[in-house]
Amino acid sequence: MAHTITWLGNTWLSSQMRDLKWLWPTCETLHFIGLSLLIGGAGLFDLRLMGFMRRVPVSAVRDFMPYAIVGFVLNLVTGVAFFVMMPAQYAYSLTWYAKLLFIVIAGLNAMLFETTLGTRVLTLGPDEDTPTSFKVVGAVSLFSWFAVLYCGRMLPYLGTGN
Amino acid sequence: MEFFSWLQHTALASWVVQSESVWAYPSILTAHTIGLALLVGAASVIDLRLLGVAPRVPVAQLEYLYRFVWAGFWINLASGLLLFASEATEKAGQPIFIIKLILVIVALVVTIRMRREAFGRGTTAPSVRARRLAAMSLTLWAAAITAGRLMAYFK
Numbered sequence: 001m002a003h004t005i006t007w008l009g010n011t012w013l014s015s016q017m018r019d020l021k022w023l024w025p026t027c028e029t030l031h032f033i034g035l036s037l038l039i040g041g042a043g044l045f046d047l048r049l050m051g052f053m054r055r056v057p058v059s060a061v062r063d064f065m066p067y068a069i070v071g072f073v074l075n076l077v078t079g080v081a082f083f084v085m086m087p088a089q090y091a092y093s094l095t096w097y098a099k100l101l102f103i104v105i106a107g108l109n110a111m112l113f114e115t116t117l118g119t120r121v122l123t124l125g126p127d128e129d130t131p132t133s134f135k136v137v138g139a140v141s142l143f144s145w146f147a148v149l150y151c152g153r154m155l156p157y158l159g160t161g162n
Numbered sequence: 163m164e165f166f167s168w169l170q171h172t173a174l175a176s177w178v179v180q181s182e183s184v185w186a187y188p189s190i191l192t193a194h195t196i197g198l199a200l201l202v203g204a205a206s207v208i209d210l211r212l213l214g215v216a217p218r219v220p221v222a223q224l225e226y227l228y229r230f231v232w233a234g235f236w237i238n239l240a241s242g243l244l245l246f247a248s249e250a251t252e253k254a255g256q257p258i259f260i261i262k263l264i265l266v267i268v269a270l271v272v273t274i275r276m277r278r279e280a281f282g283r284g285t286t287a288p289s290v291r292a293r294r295l296a297a298m299s300l301t302l303w304a305a306a307i308t309a310g311r312l313m314a315y316f317k
Contacts, residue, residue, distance in 0.1 A: 057218065064211075
């Protein structure tokens with residue numbers, strides 16, 4: 001792996017991107033705006049799944065999800081840019097792998113919901129409590145996204161092997 | 163300036179920067195980011211709804227989200243004061259920091275006025291004024307985030 005990481009850091013693309021001094025701060029700023037959209041949109045949906053704000057129909061809160069997805073894609077693109085520019089900073093960080101793990105957990109959790117439980121959303125009216133399975137999915141999602149944020153922000157300080 | 167120098171040399175401020183513990187600077191910085199996510203996350207959902215996104219969500223129900231706006235605000239005021247104290251003499255004279263402070267204050271005022279305008283008067287559709295405040299809130303919080311991030315680059 002060390003070989004690939006060194007190779008990536010030495011590619012033309014990686015060094016060109018590093019030479020654009022404004023690119024890193026711009027990606028960081030977009031990463032913060034993206035996380036706000038993601039946590040805002042997904043967090044609201046998670047809260048509703050957990051049984052809060054019962055007077056809002058579950059199917060209606062779902063209309064915010066495209067904005068959460070915009071936030072996620074923004075952070076995926078800028079995140080890949082960070083990795084291409086400074087691969088060694090991430091590839092040797094335990095905290096970065098923990099962050100990836102929580103992204104995978106959040107993703108699988110969302111997929112489980114969409115493929116198996118999600119159809120029950122349409123049958124839930126306003127004022128109705130959610131089944132336990134929805135509450136678990138919502139809590140796992142909310143916890144995972146905040147764990148992703150925690151790992152991302154602590155990345156320079158935790159699990160660096162120093 | 164003497165005050166900022168005194169502040170920076172208090173035991174607490176010195177601990178924030180000098181401690182090797184992850185509970186010092188790194189955790190305070192992370193708390194500041196969690197507060198940001200709560201505040202701007204909740205505010206942006208309210209803003210988007212007032213601007214016409216997710217029209218089936220009853221506007222009145224979203225007033226609930228203001229508790230997260232305030233939770234995020236108080237977390238960031240506390241963590242922000244600690245971060246400021248630890249570098250008070252530099253930050254106090256840093257233009258981008260002053261710009262960030264102004265943006266946060268204006269964004270907060272707009273977000274509070276938006277609450278009165280959009281939730282104070284029954285279940286009617288958002289007024290033009292409420293929508294204008296929502297657009298301002300969304301823009302100002304994004305600008306505050308940008309200024310905050312750039313503090314690390316424009317010394």
